Amino acid sequence: MLEETMAITGSKHFDARLGSSRESAGSLRSMRGGRYLYALGGGLLTAFGLKRSGFGGAVIAGTGMFLVARGLLTKDSKRRGKGGLARQHSDHLRIDRSITILKSKEELANQLSRPQSFVSLFSHVRAIWDLGDGQFHCEVVGPGGAIIERDITVGIDDQGHRISWRTQEGEPACYSGQIVLIDAPGDRGVEVHVTVRYEVMPGDAEPRFLGGKARDLGELLADDLRRFKQLEECGETPSTSGQPRGRRRVGWLGETSFRQLSTEELVLSSRSEAMR
Amino acid sequence: MKALCWYGKRDVRIEEVAEPTIINPRDAIVAVSSAGICGSDLQIWNGRTPSMRAGDILGHEFMGEVVEIGPEVHKVQRGDRVVVPYPISCGGCWHCKREEWSLCDNTNPNAWMAEKLFGYSPAAIYGSSHVLGGYAGGQAQYVRVPFADVGCLKIERDLDDEQVLLLADTLPTAYMAVEQAGIQPDDSVLVWGAGPIGQLAVSCARLFEPRVLIAIDTVPLRLQMARDYGGAQVIDESLGRKAVREVIEELTGGRGPSVVIAAASIESNGHGVGPRLEEHENGFETGLPSTLWDAIRACQKGGRVSIPGSYVSSVEKIPLGAAASKSLSFKMGHAHVHRYMRPLLERIEKGELDSSFVVTHKMVLSDAPVAYELFRQVDGCVKVLLEP
Ligand SMILES: [Zn+2]
Ligand SMILES: [Zn+2]
Numbered sequence: 001m002l003e004e005t006m007a008i009t010g011s012k013h014f015d016a017r018l019g020s021s022r023e024s025a026g027s028l029r030s031m032r033g034g035r036y037l038y039a040l041g042g043g044l045l046t047a048f049g050l051k052r053s054g055f056g057g058a059v060i061a062g063t064g065m066f067l068v069a070r071g072l073l074t075k076d077s078k079r080r081g082k083g084g085l086a087r088q089h090s091d092h093l094r095i096d097r098s099i100t101i102l103k104s105k106e107e108l109a110n111q112l113s114r115p116q117s118f119v120s121l122f123s124h125v126r127a128i129w130d131l132g133d134g135q136f137h138c139e140v141v142g143p144g145g146a147i148i149e150r151d152i153t154v155g156i157d158d159q160g161h162r163i164s165w166r167t168q169e170g171e172p173a174c175y176s177g178q179i180v181l182i183d184a185p186g187d188r189g190v191e192v193h194v195t196v197r198y199e200v201m202p203g204d205a206e207p208r209f210l211g212g213k214a215r216d217l218g219e220l221l222a223d224d225l226r227r228f229k230q231l232e233e234c235g236e237t238p239s240t241s242g243q244p245r246g247r248r249r250v251g252w253l254g255e256t257s258f259r260q261l262s263t264e265e266l267v268l269s270s271r272s273e274a275m276r
Numbered sequence: 277m278k279a280l281c282w283y284g285k286r287d288v289r290i291e292e293v294a295e296p297t298i299i300n301p302r303d304a305i306v307a308v309s310s311a312g313i314c315g316s317d318l319q320i321w322n323g324r325t326p327s328m329r330a331g332d333i334l335g336h337e338f339m340g341e342v343v344e345i346g347p348e349v350h351k352v353q354r355g356d357r358v359v360v361p362y363p364i365s366c367g368g369c370w371h372c373k374r375e376e377w378s379l380c381d382n383t384n385p386n387a388w389m390a391e392k393l394f395g396y397s398p399a400a401i402y403g404s405s406h407v408l409g410g411y412a413g414g415q416a417q418y419v420r421v422p423f424a425d426v427g428c429l430k431i432e433r434d435l436d437d438e439q440v441l442l443l444a445d446t447l448p449t450a451y452m453a454v455e456q457a458g459i460q461p462d463d464s465v466l467v468w469g470a471g472p473i474g475q476l477a478v479s480c481a482r483l484f485e486p487r488v489l490i491a492i493d494t495v496p497l498r499l500q501m502a503r504d505y506g507g508a509q510v511i512d513e514s515l516g517r518k519a520v521r522e523v524i525e526e527l528t529g530g531r532g533p534s535v536v537i538a539a540a541s542i543e544s545n546g547h548g549v550g551p552r553l554e555e556h557e558n559g560f561e562t563g564l565p566s567t568l569w570d571a572i573r574a575c576q577k578g579g580r581v582s583i584p585g586s587y588v589s590s591v592e593k594i595p596l597g598a599a600a601s602k603s604l605s606f607k608m609g610h611a612h613v614h615r616y617m618r619p620l621l622e623r624i625e626k627g628e629l630d631s632s633f634v635v636t637h638k639m640v641l642s643d644a645p646v647a648y649e650l651f652r653q654v655d656g657c658v659k660v661l662l663e664p
Contacts, residue, residue: 247293248331
């Protein structure tokens with residue numbers, strides 16, 4: 001399981017900027033899902049076939065064994081394809097997202113200078129406490145949606161254009177990240193590049209699911225950056241929640257208020273209502 | 277309040293719903309005095325727009341009186357009579373600063389959906405699909421207007437609703453289609469489709485004084501309007517493709533028009549020039565947009581094609597071969613309405629421009645379901661105004 005994660009995140013390192021954890025999570029899921037399905041289905045068929053006697057039973061058991069073998073082989077070939085590459089890299093789930101904001105670097109650096117602001121900036125950061133000396137204790141949502149608590153060290157460069165954090169030496173599963181501010185071309189403002197990395201441990205749930213709304217960490221981070229941009233550029237987060245809408249229950253499938261009006265009805269209404 | 281809610285293909289109902297409230301500090305609430313039914317509303321009504329949800333309130337072309345403002349609204353006040361542009365724009369992003377209002381980065385709460393469909397999200401639009409924000413629309417008694425400082429155009433002179441309502445969408449849409457075609461006095465301009473946008477495209481093109489101005493449609497009333505109000509030479513498309521071609525050649529010295537404005541998009545109504553599209557199972561835009569096809573074929577070599585229509589999903593069978601072989605240029609896009617509202621209002625006030633002639637019907641909001649039918653089926657219906 002860990003090797004698969006490695007294969008995917010490893011390959012994603014090369015197109016890091018817009019690297020999509022959604023894609024990686026998706027392919028991860030399909031690899032695992034397919035393999036399990038083959039193995040499970042094959043196993044059941046084999047067991048069922050072996051319980052039966054005669055030619056029919058043998059055929060069923062044979063098919064089952066073929067499926068089990070196929071499941072295993074599929075897994076192996078995928079590993080062979082990417083494994084070598086992955087092993088040279090990390091065993092981390094890495095998510096990169098960037099956005100361009102029409103503000104100066106100084107204004108954005110000012111907003112980001114307090115790590116406590118990460119709670120409102122990042123939805124995967126649930127709480128953060130200042131321990132002094134650049135040390136913080138934080139609660140973050142990890143792969144699989146589990147809340148993990150870590151002590152982190154935060155470093156900010158002199159101008160505040162690069163902010164990085166990582167779990168302290170000796171902590172078991174590493175969580176780290178960075179925000180880098182770069183001038184965008186022309187008059188477009190500042191590019192905000194964010195990277196978040198988790199060490200994925202064997203046995204961790206798939207990174208795709210964060211429970212509830214089933215959004216993955218990459219989508220979450222993209223939403224976070226969009227919200228940050230909205231607040232910086234227009235002072236509020238556009239929303240439609242709480243606006244009015246029709247509440248009438250939709251009827252049976254195909255039920256509609258549509259009624260073809262007769263020519264007389266239409267001519268009548270167009271005559272009575274027409275202005276010219 | 278009463279509002280027109282969408283429930284499915286050709287299923288719109290007037291319902292009693294809650295009144296809108298201020299959600300964000302830059303919101304205002306407008307009591308609607310008039311709302312138009314637009315071609316793209318018809319597309320939604322026809323179930324051709326993806327990501328609609330049962331109960332959505334329709335309408336993106338509306339005006340009325342400001343009755344409430346949020347704490348961060350400073351340029352409009354209670355009691356102001358305003359026309360509201362259909363794209364919702366924040367005023368603070370790079371595109372808004374460049375007056376590319378319909379490309380606003382920030383106003384679509386469902387930007388992630390639009391990114392899946394378009395790659396990047398344009399500005400949100402009232403009363404349209406959830407891909408474009410899912411904001412409640414203005415075919416209702418009240419509507420919430422986000423970023424009211426950025427959006428609302430105050431009407432201070434004594435002008436009727438039908439003289440200014442179309443500043444919310446139809447008139448700027450037509451004007452932008454004309455402007456971005458870069459019309460010069462030597463140009464020959466062909467407006468294909470004489471619905472509301474086509475009519476106003478003819479009127480706006482007239483302001484640029486092209487040598488030749490032609491309108492094509494099948495509906496006699498529309499042709500008469502384009503001739504009487506826009507001063508265009510008109511061609512009845514029901515003469516057939518070959519005859520139409522011959523008349524166009526005759527009017528353009530055999531060269532074809534140098535500018536074609538394809539003003540009947542996929543959502544246009546069933547009568548007049550419009551799409552003969554094969555409806556796909558999913559009901560979204562597909563098939564052959566015949567107006568676009570005709571427009572591309574008719575256009576002069578090296579000419580410009582301007583497309584004001586609003587397309588949401590994909591359209592197949594665009595004759596790219598003809599376009600490429602003749603080195604045509606294309607311009608399209610949702611109108612940057614805010615950019616054009618004030619200068620166009622000034623022209624209306626001076627009497628240089630009139631958009632009210634396209635309004636053929638005024639109906640009460642409660643009759644909106646009938647109004648949609650009327651718009652769809654009756655030749656004499658060019659533009660309907662709903663009054664709550
Ligand atoms: Zn419209
Ligand atoms: Zn904007």
